[in-house]
Amino acid sequence: MNDLFLRACRREPVERPPVWMMRQAGRYLPEYRAVRRRADFLTMVGTPELAVEVTLQPVDLIGVDAAIIFSDILVIPQAMGMALSVEEGTGPRFHHPLRHPADFERLRPVVPEEGLGYVLEALRLARRELAGRVPLIGFAGAPWTLMSYMVEGQGSKSFTRVKRLLVEDPRRAHRLLAQLATAVGRFLAAQVKAGAQAVQLFDSWASALGPRDFREFALPYLAEAARIAGEAGAPVIAFAPGAGWALEEIAAATGAAVIGIDWQTDAAEAGRRLGESRVALQGNLDPCWLYAPPETIRARTHQMLAAFGGHGHIANLGHGILPDIPVAHARAFVDAVKEWRPR
Amino acid sequence: MNDLFLRACRREPVERPPVWMMRQAGRYLPEYRAVRRRADFLTMVGTPELAVEVTLQPVDLIGVDAAIIFSDILVIPQAMGMALSVEEGTGPRFHHPLRHPADFERLRPVVPEEGLGYVLEALRLARRELAGRVPLIGFAGAPWTLMSYMVEGQGSKSFTRVKRLLVEDPRRAHRLLAQLATAVGRFLAAQVKAGAQAVQLFDSWASALGPRDFREFALPYLAEAARIAGEAGAPVIAFAPGAGWALEEIAAATGAAVIGIDWQTDAAEAGRRLGESRVALQGNLDPCWLYAPPETIRARTHQMLAAFGGHGHIANLGHGILPDIPVAHARAFVDAVKEWRPR
Numbered sequence: 001m002n003d004l005f006l007r008a009c010r011r012e013p014v015e016r017p018p019v020w021m022m023r024q025a026g027r028y029l030p031e032y033r034a035v036r037r038r039a040d041f042l043t044m045v046g047t048p049e050l051a052v053e054v055t056l057q058p059v060d061l062i063g064v065d066a067a068i069i070f071s072d073i074l075v076i077p078q079a080m081g082m083a084l085s086v087e088e089g090t091g092p093r094f095h096h097p098l099r100h101p102a103d104f105e106r107l108r109p110v111v112p113e114e115g116l117g118y119v120l121e122a123l124r125l126a127r128r129e130l131a132g133r134v135p136l137i138g139f140a141g142a143p144w145t146l147m148s149y150m151v152e153g154q155g156s157k158s159f160t161r162v163k164r165l166l167v168e169d170p171r172r173a174h175r176l177l178a179q180l181a182t183a184v185g186r187f188l189a190a191q192v193k194a195g196a197q198a199v200q201l202f203d204s205w206a207s208a209l210g211p212r213d214f215r216e217f218a219l220p221y222l223a224e225a226a227r228i229a230g231e232a233g234a235p236v237i238a239f240a241p242g243a244g245w246a247l248e249e250i251a252a253a254t255g256a257a258v259i260g261i262d263w264q265t266d267a268a269e270a271g272r273r274l275g276e277s278r279v280a281l282q283g284n285l286d287p288c289w290l291y292a293p294p295e296t297i298r299a300r301t302h303q304m305l306a307a308f309g310g311h312g313h314i315a316n317l318g319h320g321i322l323p324d325i326p327v328a329h330a331r332a333f334v335d336a337v338k339e340w341r342p343r
Numbered sequence: 344m345n346d347l348f349l350r351a352c353r354r355e356p357v358e359r360p361p362v363w364m365m366r367q368a369g370r371y372l373p374e375y376r377a378v379r380r381r382a383d384f385l386t387m388v389g390t391p392e393l394a395v396e397v398t399l400q401p402v403d404l405i406g407v408d409a410a411i412i413f414s415d416i417l418v419i420p421q422a423m424g425m426a427l428s429v430e431e432g433t434g435p436r437f438h439h440p441l442r443h444p445a446d447f448e449r450l451r452p453v454v455p456e457e458g459l460g461y462v463l464e465a466l467r468l469a470r471r472e473l474a475g476r477v478p479l480i481g482f483a484g485a486p487w488t489l490m491s492y493m494v495e496g497q498g499s500k501s502f503t504r505v506k507r508l509l510v511e512d513p514r515r516a517h518r519l520l521a522q523l524a525t526a527v528g529r530f531l532a533a534q535v536k537a538g539a540q541a542v543q544l545f546d547s548w549a550s551a552l553g554p555r556d557f558r559e560f561a562l563p564y565l566a567e568a569a570r571i572a573g574e575a576g577a578p579v580i581a582f583a584p585g586a587g588w589a590l591e592e593i594a595a596a597t598g599a600a601v602i603g604i605d606w607q608t609d610a611a612e613a614g615r616r617l618g619e620s621r622v623a624l625q626g627n628l629d630p631c632w633l634y635a636p637p638e639t640i641r642a643r644t645h646q647m648l649a650a651f652g653g654h655g656h657i658a659n660l661g662h663g664i665l666p667d668i669p670v671a672h673a674r675a676f677v678d679a680v681k682e683w684r685p686r
Binding site for chain 2: 155157158159160163164166167168207209210211212213244245263264265266286288289291292296318322324
């Protein structure tokens, strides 16, 4: 039984840092693409057997030290009644984004065991199939990121629709964010009950907010979701890419056991800034560096590991692995972590 | 003659901070859209009379304290021989992005007075028409940002093509960046000779790079362009949005008189961090806040001004003004600066 990941989450001594990759169950793997040819993305997310099949692939094929359940952050808005499509290339899209007050009123409350039972079932199944080989991670999108998608309808460059809502109708925004924080926190707690041994909160669009807005509209709800999730007893990982300036505030407000570090943040500086916070750090190799020749990947991975210092560190990329990375390069990253030893 | 802007660039005492807005000659102005109906974007850029007409509009209509010449950062790659289209909504696009080594070899050297004479002519004309009312600003894209566009072919979310180039063929990247630094620097110096009283370097895609890559592929070439431009004697403004972590390094490496601050960076913190650097700061109201009611705009503008402290500060947005901002809101921002006084 490989429990390196859980020990690192708790900042216990480790022989070497554990390693996994965000989006490790993904298109860079031919075996993933083979499943994907049989079923579209949302069918895979919605069918526990398929979700578990791809969840386990990187454990078997790449040798990562943790599995993360294959799912999507938008399952929560979907469970609230918003119809969703995911098309290759263009990304996810809500058919009817929140545009009018009535759209907000129509949203249904989320009862994880009902609307999201298929995710919980996938976790139970994955935990059984892993049989203790490596720990299993659950996840959810953070309230600000979910609201952004729900208002914009899809990915955005400037997030003007949702940011316009923040200044034009802040009370409506706060109401939805509070509703989402409860839903997200309870969903994560239910994931722990179903078998997740750690849960990660993704505030993927934190970068759309300046400090004032981040502190008003993102951080308190990320913290509330983390608080509710934390009551289930498993380590919580908080990851807000693009908000590297806020690491200390995120650590303090969320009380998360692990803080995710994005690739834009200097690893050594993150370590210095969070040294007092008694959190573990996760990250942060630039995913684009996996295009480099394996020897370069190895050297940069070792530099990154040294910068984090070896203990209380979970090796990862600073963002999801890109779909056109050669499998051999993903393996070079994982192998480079496995051969390295802290001083 | 209003020389507030130039005095603030030199950190001389001012009655109040000067104010202008990035992209102030733009679609939010009905008078701009009227010109735009007569000519497409690249025709406007390429026709000095049209460029000057829209350059002066915000001076007359909004009362800003500086004019910035209407142009585009992509005029340099265009002058190097790359065919460009700009379509409403989708943004600029190169017909044949740099994909193969031969594409890089084909690029022509830039002689500003020849290939970019129309921009210099627009500056001469604008300076004459302004007749000293407010100072005139020239600008150019920084080498990293230009190379990104040239390799990607258009705007990008993850910049994987150009970042792949950095790890797969760093020497080719360095050669092009060096070529661009010279071209950009000389073009800015020529703009000063043609009448620009300050010049701004936009490293708009600095956010695509982590610290290591920024220090290797963006900063040295931004600095070299700033150095060459600076020899012409006018203040240089360096603006690298999304690289707020690097403010001190940008100030030190470029020797720029003014450092642009993006809206993601806390104003007071920027002031503290650059306090020793003897530079003026420019920025940084979140452009999305101009969606707010005018009273809110006024309050937040005053808070921003107070955070910068009043001296050695040029009030601006932290990014370009958005096309659907009501004119009255743009004016509320400018008026809020004009009524404010430093302590």
